[in-house]
Amino acid sequence: MMNRENKPFIVIGGGIGGLATALGIAETKQYVKVLEQAPEFGEIGAGIQLAANATNVLQRLGVMDKINEIAVFPKRLVLMDAFSGKELSALDLGDVYKExxxxxxxxxxxxxxxxVLAEACESNPFIELVTNQTIIEAEESDGEVTVIASDGSHHSGTAIIGADGLWSNARKLFVEDQPVCSQYVAYRGAIPMEEVTSHGDLDDVYMWIGPNLHLVQYPVRRGELYNQVVVFKSSEYTKENEHTIHWGTPEEMDRIFAGTCELVQNAISFIQRQRRWPMYDRLPIDNWTKGRITLMGDAAHPMLQYLAQGACQALEDAAYLTDMLHKHGQDIEQAFVEYQKERIPRTANVQNSARMWGEIIHNTTDAGILLRDTILLSRTDKDFQFIDEFHGYNKKARESII
Structure with a gap:
């Protein structure tokens, strides 16, 4: 249990970013209290892709050995044409990538x-995890912070990190903006591997692309399950029905994917249809720090999924924030200022790039598709120019700090 004489850092939100931040702060031998609104710590959804900028952080946090036991190490990232079924381009994810x-x-x-992250936090003497805490108020006074939960609980500490996701309450301390609906929805699910119709190497990550749609497939859980995500733009979306279930329906999914190749059609037949995920981001903001309060992850910079960088950027945040706490010791305000000075331009670029790549892969014009496919078909699987700025960040950042 936490030593009450040590005023903890308070992390609002116990998702992937919040837990990684807690582990990072604990690395500096400072106490952390993670406040999660759900009754237990857990994640919904299906698969997640972690590029090297994320796994560099997980190596640093000491959890990669555990992750290696349950993860899959794909050989290639493959772009496919959802209609013709032809391979457009690939990226080698093997030894060359790792090196x-x-x-x-x-x-x-x-x-x-x-x-894995929650268990690492539970076993860390500097970290306390608290559930059923929906934070409704946060403030700073005389070098101390206080948050108040909806059940009346008060938590005092030395600083606040808002890690409460896309619909963040902590973000409201800095800006009165709203999530931006992309008009796309996702349907997700994981099926037993033995039910998968074989195509190519099932260790690969496949992304089937077409006008206003794509399908992502890859194995998870030591290769026992096959994760599938179906994404499409809804023509039935309106601002008035945004928060209803009357757009992006399973019936619309079937219509939009009609005419795709047999392997894509087969995947659609397996997808779970009970729940849909409308896809949102927000516009970048130029400040997310005030005194001893700051944001990270989706609370600071929610982004669309087209670069698979959402969790990766949260893990980058956790690592860089930790570096600044190491650098500045008890000067938390300066640590937070330098943290956002580095992270705001970086994450704004990734947010904007994710939007742009969404337009590229979902292109609807003949000229745009021809230009895209010509460029993709001309590159080799050892050409990393499109991903260097994203996947190579943590290695460069760590080398510059050290």
Whole structure:
């Protein structure tokens, strides 16, 4: 249990970013209290892709050995034409990738990653995890912070990190903005591997792309399950029905994917249809720090999924924030200022790039598709120019600090 004489850092939100931040702060021998609104720590959703900029952080936090036991190490990232069924381009994720970036590319179940991080926090004497805490108020006064939960609980500490996701309450301390609906929805699910119709190497990550749609497939949980994500733009979306279930329906999914190749059609037949995920991001903001309060992860910079960088950027945040706490010791305000000075331009670029790549892969014009496919078909699987700025960050950042 936490030593009450040590005023803890308070992390609002116990998702992947919040738990990683707690482990980072604990690395500096300071106490952390993680406040999670759910009744237990856990993750929903299906698979997650972690590029080297994320696995570099997980190596640093000491959890990669556990992740290696449950993750899959794909050989290639493959772009396919959802209609013709032809391969457009691929990226080698093997030894060349690992040597270039200092860490592997892995895919795994979100809940497996979250469990590894939660168990690492539970066993850390500097970290306390608290559930059923929906934070409704946060303030700073005389070098101390206080948060109040909806059940009346008060938590005092030395600083606050808002890690409460896309619909963040902590973000409201800095800006009165709203999540931006992309008009795309996702349907997710994982099926037993033995039910998969074989195509190519099932260790690969496949992304089937077409106008206003794509399908992502890859194995998780030691290769026992096959994760599938179906994404499409809904023509039935309106601002008035945004928060209803009347757009992006399973019936619309079937219509939009009609005419795709047999392997894509087969995948659609297996997808779970009970729950849909509308896809949101927010516009970048130019400040997320005030005194001893700051944001990280989706609370600071929610992004669309097209670069598979959401969790990766949260893990980058956790690592860089930790570096600044090491550098500045008890000067938390300066640590937070330098943290956001580095992270705001970086994450704004990734947010904007994710939007742009969404437009590229979902292109609807003949000219745009021809230009895209010509560029993709001309590159080799050892050409890393499109991903260097994303996947190579942590190796470079760590080398510059050290």
């Amino acid at each position: 270039r970036y200092g860490a592997p590319y892995v895919v795994l179940h979100r809940s497996d990653l979250h469990k």
